[in-house]
Amino acid sequence: MPIPVTGSASSPRLLCVRVEDRAGILQRVTNCVSRRGHHLLSCAVAKGPEQGELRLWLRVDTGIQPPEQAALQLRKLIDVVAVEDLTETGVREWTLGLFEFRAPFARGLEPELGRRGAQVVERTPERLVAALGGPPPALDAAQSVFAGLGLRDFARGRPIALQPAVPQEA
Amino acid sequence: MSTFPAFRQDRQSQPELEVVQARSGAEVLLSALVGQGVDTVFGIPGGANLPIYRHLPQFPIWHVLVRHEQGAAHMADGYARASGRVGVCMATSGPGALNLVTGLATAHFDSVPVVAITGQVATPTIGTDAFQESDVIGSCLSVTKHSYQLRDPGEIEEVVAEAFQVARTGRPGAVLIDIPKDVQQAHLGDDRPLGRLRRHAAPVPAPEEQIETAAAHLSLARRPVILAGRGVAIAGAQSTLLKLATKLDIPVGTTLLGTGVFPNPHPLSLGLVGFMGTGYCNRAVTDCDVLLMVGMRADDRVTCRLDGFAPRAEHVIHVNVDPAELGKTVAADCPIVGDARDVLERLLAQVEPSSRPAWRRQVESWRLRHPLRHPHNGRLQPQQVLRAYYARRRPADITVADVGLNQMWAATGWSGDEAGLFLNSGGQGTMGFALPAAIGAQAAAPMSRVFAICGEGGLVMTVQELATAVEANLPVKVLILNNRQLGMVRQFQDDFYGGVRSQVDHVVTPDFPALARAFGCFGEVVEDLAEVGPALDRAIAHPGPAVLEFRIDPEAGVFPIVPLGGTLSEFVECPYP
Ligand SMILES: Cc1ncc(C[n+]2csc(CCOP(=O)(O)OP(=O)(O)O)c2C)c(N)n1
Ligand SMILES: [Mg+2]
Numbered sequence: 001m002p003i004p005v006t007g008s009a010s011s012p013r014l015l016c017v018r019v020e021d022r023a024g025i026l027q028r029v030t031n032c033v034s035r036r037g038h039h040l041l042s043c044a045v046a047k048g049p050e051q052g053e054l055r056l057w058l059r060v061d062t063g064i065q066p067p068e069q070a071a072l073q074l075r076k077l078i079d080v081v082a083v084e085d086l087t088e089t090g091v092r093e094w095t096l097g098l099f100e101f102r103a104p105f106a107r108g109l110e111p112e113l114g115r116r117g118a119q120v121v122e123r124t125p126e127r128l129v130a131a132l133g134g135p136p137p138a139l140d141a142a143q144s145v146f147a148g149l150g151l152r153d154f155a156r157g158r159p160i161a162l163q164p165a166v167p168q169e170a
Numbered sequence: 171m172s173t174f175p176a177f178r179q180d181r182q183s184q185p186e187l188e189v190v191q192a193r194s195g196a197e198v199l200l201s202a203l204v205g206q207g208v209d210t211v212f213g214i215p216g217g218a219n220l221p222i223y224r225h226l227p228q229f230p231i232w233h234v235l236v237r238h239e240q241g242a243a244h245m246a247d248g249y250a251r252a253s254g255r256v257g258v259c260m261a262t263s264g265p266g267a268l269n270l271v272t273g274l275a276t277a278h279f280d281s282v283p284v285v286a287i288t289g290q291v292a293t294p295t296i297g298t299d300a301f302q303e304s305d306v307i308g309s310c311l312s313v314t315k316h317s318y319q320l321r322d323p324g325e326i327e328e329v330v331a332e333a334f335q336v337a338r339t340g341r342p343g344a345v346l347i348d349i350p351k352d353v354q355q356a357h358l359g360d361d362r363p364l365g366r367l368r369r370h371a372a373p374v375p376a377p378e379e380q381i382e383t384a385a386a387h388l389s390l391a392r393r394p395v396i397l398a399g400r401g402v403a404i405a406g407a408q409s410t411l412l413k414l415a416t417k418l419d420i421p422v423g424t425t426l427l428g429t430g431v432f433p434n435p436h437p438l439s440l441g442l443v444g445f446m447g448t449g450y451c452n453r454a455v456t457d458c459d460v461l462l463m464v465g466m467r468a469d470d471r472v473t474c475r476l477d478g479f480a481p482r483a484e485h486v487i488h489v490n491v492d493p494a495e496l497g498k499t500v501a502a503d504c505p506i507v508g509d510a511r512d513v514l515e516r517l518l519a520q521v522e523p524s525s526r527p528a529w530r531r532q533v534e535s536w537r538l539r540h541p542l543r544h545p546h547n548g549r550l551q552p553q554q555v556l557r558a559y560y561a562r563r564r565p566a567d568i569t570v571a572d573v574g575l576n577q578m579w580a581a582t583g584w585s586g587d588e589a590g591l592f593l594n595s596g597g598q599g600t601m602g603f604a605l606p607a608a609i610g611a612q613a614a615a616p617m618s619r620v621f622a623i624c625g626e627g628g629l630v631m632t633v634q635e636l637a638t639a640v641e642a643n644l645p646v647k648v649l650i651l652n653n654r655q656l657g658m659v660r661q662f663q664d665d666f667y668g669g670v671r672s673q674v675d676h677v678v679t680p681d682f683p684a685l686a687r688a689f690g691c692f693g694e695v696v697e698d699l700a701e702v703g704p705a706l707d708r709a710i711a712h713p714g715p716a717v718l719e720f721r722i723d724p725e726a727g728v729f730p731i732v733p734l735g736g737t738l739s740e741f742v743e744c745p746y747p
Binding site for chain 1: 315
């Protein structure tokens with residue numbers, strides 16, 4: 001004692017941040033993350049449950065900094081309403097993907113899309129676009145299978161999550 | 171003593187003063203500032219804040235016209251540190267606003283409440299790279315606690331109220347309000363939209379179990395040490411700290427910013443901790459079994475190498491109002507989020523009086539073995555100058571140190587029993603801080619004598635503010651410890667970089683007394699020890715600003731010093747007899 005506080009070399013966290021929807025808020029949040037020496041891996045933004053609020057989901061690698069620092073520093077921002085660290089709460093993360101295939105379509109494509117629960121959102125003789133939602137690993141797996149079935153392009157959203165049913169201490 | 175405008179008679183006591191009927195955004199702003207009890211603003215006008223200056227003369231605000239906006243920010247900072255009130259500075263857009271950045275960072279890092287008001291180009295031209303446009307909000311994001319860019323004059327009143335509240339509550343800091351010129355000029359209709367004024371809650375008192383645990387650790391400790399920082403002064407907890415230390419017989423060290431929160435000299439005082447701290451303080455921290463850190467961060471200048479910081483401590487109690495400071499560098503098994511005064515008062519109520527004669531004897535033996543020493547080689551030593559200066563101190567005198575060796579000599583030599591009288595830039599270490607901060611402190615405390623201790627390098631970074639001091643009739647005294655070098659850098663090069671002295675000599679330094687006189691100040695140069703006292707007396711007796719240049723031993727260094735990358739216990743002492 002006292003043991004110096006340092007995290008491991010790579011320490012990704014998933015933070016859910018509720019903020020007031022004011023001009024420049026994303027800049028404040030992302031600046032806070034990078035200013036503290038953390039690496040922002042991804043950011044998803046949506047309207048928040050309360051009027052005038054946004055909800056952000058940040059994936060942050062706190063590197064060698066103490067992992068709690070990301071949430072603690074964000075909480076100090078005046079426009080931040082609440083920060084939930086969802087990292088070890090067992091929450092289910094969800095992400096969306098759009099996958100584009102061009103003609104001629106592979107024979108196994110449609111059954112594969114069906115098997116994975118993907119929804120075809122556009123179909124022309126030249127191209128087919130399918131949407132698929134799921135936990136990030138499921139989408140990773142689907143994407144690598146689609147790669148062998150003529151995948152031309154894709155767009156993947158960043159993970160979002162809801163707090164666990166029993167609130168954990170952040 | 172200077173003559174101050176009559177309205178400066180403690181305006182804080184009558185913050186609701188009736189002022190001119192507000193109409194334009196600029197008038198609403200000025201009226202809101204008066205409503206916050208603002209009596210003094212430091213600034214420079216320019217294109218984007220002229221609507222504010224157009225109306226300024228109508229308001230009971232003393233505007234101190236500075237010579238560089240960095241000076242304005244440091245003056246607001248010095249004003250706030252000396253008074254405990256919010257300091258206010260103003261600048262125009264573009265270069266004016268950007269010139270504030272260093273000063274805002276300096277204040278913010280040291281938790282000083284400052285509100286900066288910048289003019290901005292008119293709303294329709296924002297983003298077009300208009301003349302003197304700068305993204306001051308973006309530039310200041312990481313050196314302010316919060317910032318606002320106004321788009322509607324209807325917001326001004328509430329934003330000002332919130333900005334002042336944000337600046338002074340919780341952990342104080344710098345806040346920026348950026349006001350486009352058209353918003354300053356717009357007239358307020360009756361249908362002005364009312365925003366929500368967000369209230370920032372005072373910190374929740376720490377849970378009782380934490381206080382009990384900390385009290386138990388302190389009571390059972392055999393070799394306890396307390397380290398105290400500026401948070402103790404911000405919370406007004408210095409007398410409680412003294413009572414607690416005395417009741418439990420615990421030695422107390424302070425951080426650089428905490429200088430003054432514990433009386434020095436005092437049988438329990440360990441002086442300064444850290445990189446250039448006293449040998450006995452660093453030994454005591456190294457050997458302690460229980461460490462209480464209160465109202466301080468634990469930055470690298472305090473801890474030195476982390477694994478050598480309090481390595482024998484079985485318990486570390488860390489009290490800070492900012493939860494993010496707990497566990498940021500030093501792991502504490504007893505972290506307490508709370509106001510220093512509240513926590514110390516509750517600890518005081520919980521503990522029984524005790525004494526630790528063996529530990530005190532041990533600390534005394536370190537004090538004898540590692541005294542603060544300096545060479546006696548016939549040349550004028552900075553410590554000799556400072557001893558003569560401190561011997562002339564009166565209780566309310568304010569000492570503002572610049573940055574470098576001068577700062578460390580001034581801090582280690584400081585003696586007094588009141589907090590808030592030794593000011594310096596601890597977190598940023600901003601050269602050029604002392605003169606403008608001293609001017610700001612003098613504006614806040616007209617009855618105090620204010621002294622700036624500077625190196626010749628730091629002083630010339632903001633020396634133009636001597637004109638401000640003369641013009642505003644603020645009789646600060648500047649004591650230059652001139653070693654004709656960037657002394658601290660030179661010592662680093664000697665001690666840690668193979669002795670290669672690179673770009674540290676000031677071959678040319680100004681004729682400081684002549685420079686002082688050119689600005690309308692008193693100026694003298696001192697080379698002999700015998701002349702130090704009389705020169706100080708003459709400068710003090712002079713009714714206006716004065717500059718004394720002391721030609722000190724260029725080889726004088728700060729000792730003890732912990733080698734870069736070393737632990738607290740590896741401090742090196744003065745090698746000269
Ligand atoms: C604005 C700024 N630039 C550079 C530094 C790095 N620095 C720290 S101390 C120092 C030397 C200061 O020289 P001087 O003002 O003469 O004081 P001395 O150390 O000689 O007492 C320098 C360059 C700094 N702290 N601040
Ligand atoms: Mg020097």
